[in-house]
Amino acid sequence: MRPVPSGSPGDVVAELCPGGPMLLRGVSAVRDEHGELHEATRPVVAVCMCGRSQRQPWCDGTHKAVRSTRRG
Amino acid sequence: MRCPHPRGPLSTMVRGSLLRHAELDLDAFTRRADAVPRAHVLRDGDVQLALWTLYELHFRGFEDVSADLEWDPLLLGARGVLECLLERDLRRRTVERVQGALDADGPVAERIFDMVAADDGPRLAAYLHREATAAQVVEFLRERTVFHLKESDPQSLVLARLEGRAKTALAELLYDEFGGGRPERLHASMFADSLVGAGLESSYGAYLDEVSGTTLAVNNAMSLFALHRRLRGAAMGHFAAFEATSSVPSRKIAAGIRRVGLPEVVAAYFDEHVEADAVHEQLAVRTICATMVEEAPGLEADVFLGVATCLLLDGLAGGELLERWRASGSSDGPVEQVAS
Structure with missing residues (x-):
């Protein structure tokens, strides 16, 4: 992964992890597909991208089970 | 203490x-x-x-x-x-895992995740989730006091030895571990709250005299890697594996804590780690370890040494607890009765 160019202090840069979640730095909340707002309580949050997390919209590591199934 | x-x-x-x-x-x-x-x-x-x-x-x-x-x-x-x-x-006990990772193809981050995925250690979290008695869950918490009451302290010593992107990522991770500016969210303090909720002593070192040698070894390995600059690769490899083996087990442990009826505050610490460590594992594996190896390829073997050490020691410590419970069950009747 190459370093992302740094923007102004207010910029939010999303980082997609291969086979894993999307990391978001400095967001105050994430709105899910039902319109519900989930407060971000830490400086970096991981948003589920595999759809299997039991803590939507946050990643809970479940993608690893998906990954090991895929890898046989 | x-x-x-x-x-x-x-x-x-x-x-x-x-x-x-x-x-x-x-x-x-x-x-x-x-x-x-x-x-x-x-x-x-x-x-x-x-x-x-x-x-x-x-x-x-x-x-x-x-x-x-x-x-x-x-x-x-x-x-x-x-x-x-x-x-x-x-080094002797991890030589095969380390060599396997060195010989494998693909990016360092994927090889670390593969090492973690290939680990077939004892299923302590699964046992705590489905089968453990309340007394066994409490015993597990006691063994963990040695680590969790100084959580991330050893790794904080490595910060001064890193540069650039890896340093920024470790600082970001540690900031979260250390409460993100809120003392009540310090992970070590949250664990202390869990202990009090479970009726245990929360002072630093309270259970030192009764934890096993293996439990102490788990903690000593972290200090060994963190206190020697030459082993900084191993320190971060260990940290990465630790974070990468935390999220899913924490979810199971929190469910186990609720199943045996311990107070919510006991589970809260593990709840926090489900989401926190899903972030931390990405930072530790991809941003810290992969960057360190990219910038200093000579650190590759030590990063894998750290990963393999974490898996080895967690396996030994977890296996020891399960074996202890199994042995007490076989000599005195069902485990559930003995430990209640």
């Missing part, structure tokens, strides 16, 4: 020196250490407690030990003797 009770000749010599009863005889100490059978090093309570005690001089120290002794040459010499035993044993 006071200087812990000794468990054998080595920890007796360390304690005697710390309490200024007798100057440490380094030759005698070395001979004693050399006599420890190699196969026993990781679970030898005497070796591991002696080393843990010497390391603790660099963290919180002991109320009955002079702070001046942190850099005492004889004590550092004794620490070096035990570190040599520990590092040699860790």
Whole structure:
């Protein structure tokens, strides 16, 4: 992964992890597909991208089970 | 915390020196250490407690030990003797996993995740989730006090040794571990709240005298890697594997805590780690470890050594607990009855 160019202090840069979640730095909340707002309580949050997390919209590591199934 | 009770000749010599009863005889100490059978090093309570005690001089120290002794040459010499035993044993036991990762293709981050995925260690979290009694869950919490009450402290020592992107990522991760500016969210404080909720002592070192040698070894490996700049790759590999084996098990442990009816505050610590460590594992594996290896390819083998060490020791510590519960179950009837 190459370093992302740094923007102004207010910029939010999303980082997609291969086979894993999307990391978001400095967001105050994430709105899910039902319109519900989930407060971000830490400086970096991981948003589920595999759809299997039991803590939507946050990643809970479940993608690893998906990954090991895929890898046989 | 006071200087812990000794468990054998080595920890007796360390304690005697710390309490200024007798100057440490380094030759005698070395001979004693050399006599420890190699196969026993990781679970030898005497070796591991002696080393843990010497390391603790660099963290919180002991109320009955002079702070001046942190850099005492004889004590550092004794620490070096035990570190040599520990590092040699860790390298010996992880050589196949490390070589396998070095020989594998693909990006470093994927190889770390593959090492974690390939680990077939004992299923402690699954047992806590579905089968453990309340007493066994509490016993698990007691063993974990040694680590969680100083959570991430060893790794914080590595920050000054990193540069650029890896340093930024470690700082970001540690900021979260250390509460993100809120003392009540310090992970160590949250664990202390869990302990109180479970009816346990939450003071630092409260259960030191009863935890196993292997549990102490888990913690000593972190201090070994963190206190030596040459082992910074192993320190971060270990941290990465630790974070990458936390999220899913934490979810199971939290569910197990609720199943046996312990208060919500006990589960809260593990709930926090489900989401926190899903972030931390990405930072530690991809941004810290992969960047370190990209910038200094010579660190690759040590990063894998750290990963393999974490998996090895977690497996040994988890297996030991399960075995203890199984043994008490087989001798005295069903585990559930014995431990209740």
